[in-house]
Amino acid sequence: MNEKRSTRRTYPDGSTILQNNIARFFLGISIGVKSTTVPIYTAESSPPAIRGALTMLWQTFTAFGIMLGYIMDVAFVNVRPDIYLNWRLMLGSTCVAPIVVCCMVWFGPESPRWYMKKNRCSKAFQCLLRLRGVPLLAARDLYYMHVNIRVEKNMKAGRNLMKEMFTIPRNRRAAQSSFLVMFMQQFCGVNIIMYYSSVIFVNAGVSANTAILASLGAGILNFLFALPAIKIIDTWGRRPLLLWTFPIMSICLFFIGFCFWIESESVRLGLIIFGIYLFMIAYSPGEGPVPFTYAAEAFPLYIRDFGMSAAVAITWGFSFLLSVCWPSMLITFKPQGAFSFYAAWCLIGWVAIFFILPETKGRTLEELDQVFSISTSTHAKYQLRMLRRRIGNLFGSKIEVQGEETFSSAP
Template sequence: MLLKGKSYVIYFIAAVAGIAGVLFGFDEGVIAGALAPLRHELGIDALAEGLMTAAVPLGAFVGAIIGGHLAARAGRRRLLMGSAVLFTIGALLSAGAIGFWTLTAARLIIGLGIGVAAMMAPLYISESAPTSRRGMLVSIYQLAVTLGILGAYLVGYAFADQWRWMFAVGAVPALMLFAGIFYLSDTPRWLLMHGRENEARAALRRIRGKAATGAEVTAEFNEIQAGAMADTGRKARFADLLAPRVRPALIVAMGLFMLQQLSGINAVIYYAPSVFELSGFSSSTTQIMATAGIGVVNVLMTLVGMALIDRIGRRFLLLLGFAGTAVALGVIAIGAATGSAIMGKLALGGLMLYVAAFAIAIGPLPWVMMAEVFPLQVRALGMSIASLVNWGFNFLVVFSFPVMLSHLGLEGVFGLYALVCIAGLAFTQWFVPETNGVSLEEIERHLNSGRRLRDLGRLAPDSA
């Protein structure tokens, strides 16, 4: 069933799906506070630390494959419920871990849940949201990620050396996700793809609520139905993503996630206390508090990005984000290379600027655009491939950071991340379209027309 109500129902849907983002952020960020007591209790070395930390993105990589394979058949709702079960099991196993390998296995299970949910939550929201608010609503997922990260930092501070309790807290939002999604139906677009027209019509009417007229709902339903009928037939194949009409969408989705990860965000999230330690913050409490400050900036600037995304568009925000992160990382790298006496202040200021620029654009927009640019028939498959790129490079960055840090130093690592952000400026300028204010069906028609995806948004919608 789908909850009855007015137009606020779409916000409830986005909030429930966004709990998956809270879990994503929490389970990635909690390791920052748990690493110090884990090092002491389990006696792990740098290689084991990298493996245990990277188990989450590795599991998410596999989860993305599973999600992409099952999304069309099982639906968005069922997979979100399944991911909630995986989150719960992983959190409880982590809390009760008896050694390094047990904890690594538990975090691998959590990663599986993240990989599935990180695909399904943005897709679920995107396929339910009205065009005018789609960007902001999908961005709720990224806001939830930042809230989860901040929550993990605060839990780490509150429980100090009690790492088992840190991990156990993650079961609470997992149960909330399961309970919330239980009362929702699948998206109108998925229901139509499976011939469930009456359910799809009722779902759309309830999502839009009394704020939309009957004629508006009917017109939107007819447009969705036309797109769904055009995309029914044989099962989507990987070769479909390489077809000339779809390949530009694949390049954009994969490219944005690759750049997002290679900008170094998860190295910062996982290892922020270690970065502050290298920058002169000797007290572990001070390191955690400074890290929590980064988490607050992350949340606040994500809110700013949400307010702007449907107003000034995706492309401008991406250009702003890549420019800001490049400058911030460059400042940190220069400060570390010169051995400046004010390195601590440079690190704190640089990381805050970096996180602010990332949160306003580079964080949410790959998730938003991944859920927008693909045609309906291959949307789940395309998002699966983009997610594989995301988690593959996430694993690479997190696993390699301790090793790179020992060989290149802080200046070398952050200098490389700054170069990636400069490359992001060029990629956005040359490849990324403007999808603001364009319906999913209009985006698909533009792809089918054979015109450059980059030109989307420059044309009137009826000419696309």
């Protein structure tokens, strides 16, 4: 679909369960297309120095939209609940923002690479002038795109993209890294909180209205703490954001689960809210924006659309699976066991990211071919050597590292 034309988003509403499910089905299709198209469009249009920040803006404003949804919930929760007008207004209000976005899309430039693929070079140059602002830079990037698209066409000719995504080592490593961060975006536990926050708060002992109000706080924090990542994703990098935030998320989930053993209702509720809010603060600048930014830039040009689509399918597929399984997990394992399950996955994800995930900060899309040409085992051994070095520096001891000099924190 990305090869043919742009996408538009609509959100139909319904008054029965069947109509609502049909509406959600088509909404899910549009969300999947948007999740694939927007990061690719941004990655193709952005210069390397700010590509990460611009690519993650879509995730930031997705968090903004979620926050608006919670605000609408709070605003309409008590509006004629006797005739079920409240939830109709909650759902119906969500059509306003997409209408505004649809109007804004027409004023934005098309992807220059898309124009180049259609041999509309003058249109591509005009788009690059709008995006770069300097004719020389626009001409340079136009030439790079021309050369890369020629190479891409030659590489695509007669090839099975699905097969090559796993058989060619460079593609396989990009898929491995992208699928890992997409998988962990769901198994870090964020969507069980976003989807079922009101249910969690009700289980903690509050009324439904109070639970909706408490959920609003999580939505606000999700948006506010995504804003700093716009700056630090291109200064700190993708790996550090993930490695710093996953342990915090794990601790928060263990904390939330164990708080359900507290007998005092007021204390239990306060600590659960505190744990959920702290979890959202850790998630928003890390595992929130990084996966889609990473997947949009990791794949080589000729397979990027296919690879990004597969990565998005993974995250939304597991999102569906987790949303279906969570109520049963609460009954079977109780809140303590259910939250601990995802806390353990955060620790597993931290280990996998530390040893497997390469850094992509500040690299051109072409330079990333060299980054992913390094084997996973070589990368893991290097990270292990660096870990030993840091531990040695931390404790002031000398650690011999094979193939490198002796590192010491002593002068």
